[in-house]
Amino acid sequence: xxxxxxxxxxxxxxxxxxxxxxxxxxxxxxxxxxxxxxxxxxxxxxxxxxxxxxxxxxxxxxxxxxxxxxxxxxxxxxxxxxxxxxxxxxxxxxxxxxxxxxxxxxxxxxxxxxxxxxxxxxxxxxxxxxxxxxxxxxxxxxxxxxxxxxxxxxxxxxxxxxxxxxxxxxxxxxxxxxxxxxxxxxxxxxxxxxxxxxxxxxxxxxxxxxxxxxxxxxxxxxxx
Ligand code: GRF
Numbered sequence: 001x002x003x004x005x006x007x008x009x010x011x012x013x014x015x016x017x018x019x020x021x022x023x024x025x026x027x028x029x030x031x032x033x034x035x036x037x038x039x040x041x042x043x044x045x046x047x048x049x050x051x052x053x054x055x056x057x058x059x060x061x062x063x064x065x066x067x068x069x070x071x072x073x074x075x076x077x078x079x080x081x082x083x084x085x086x087x088x089x090x091x092x093x094x095x096x097x098x099x100x101x102x103x104x105x106x107x108x109x110x111x112x113x114x115x116x117x118x119x120x121x122x123x124x125x126x127x128x129x130x131x132x133x134x135x136x137x138x139x140x141x142x143x144x145x146x147x148x149x150x151x152x153x154x155x156x157x158x159x160x161x162x163x164x165x166x167x168x169x170x171x172x173x174x175x176x177x178x179x180x181x182x183x184x185x186x187x188x189x190x191x192x193x194x195x196x197x198x199x200x201x202x203x204x205x206x207x208x209x210x211x212x213x214x215x216x217x218x219x220x221x222x223x224x
Pocket of ligand 1: 088089090110
């Protein structure tokens with residue numbers, strides 16, 4: 001039934017909520033078939049419960065090793081037969097076997113302008129580097145951390161006196177819009193991963209799309 005999402009999250013779940021809000025508003029032609037987590041007490045699982053969504057949370061410490069945890073969580077993901085797996089603040093590294101199993105069907109939202117600031121603590125890293133701009137990226141998940149091809153980015157200015165928390169708070173609503181726009185583009189068939197490369201409107205994407213203030217994705221001028 002329609003375009004099916006599996007959402008993975010470890011945190012508060014504000015991006016999951018943004019997807020659900022967009023679906024409820026008729027702005028995103030998709031449905032969330034399940035929410036999956038490594039943290040049973042996280043906000044994302046609470047949101048799933050409130051919405052009566054299928055959810056599975058498995059604690060890593062209940063498994064022999066990373067591979068066993070990953071295999072169990074992702075067999076629950078596979079069971080909902082998702083068209084797209086959306087990692088929205090899922091804070092565990094996904095094993096290579098799983099990444100390959102779901103090749104071209106898994107995206108991640110990362111809070112930086114990739115390839116700058118991979119990994120954790122990206123807001124502090126952007127400030128420490130003296131960046132004038134910060135942002136978020138939606139990229140394909142590949143075996144190397146935060147290294148997959150980027151579909152789209154949103155940019156915000158770094159302001160004098162910014163702290164990591166201030167930057168994160170200002171970025172969050174823009175991240176939500178970016179994720180909704182990217183999932184929407186994929187659900188509508190405008191954006192697709194083919195053999196690890198992004199296509200947009202039937203053409204290979206030469207550079208990440210950017211999110212406009214109105215929430216639409218646009219090609220960078222040089223590639224339009
Ligand atoms: C977001 O900042 C996302 O970019 C990062 O983790 C955070 C998740 O936030 N990967 P939430 O759990 O969706 O509120």
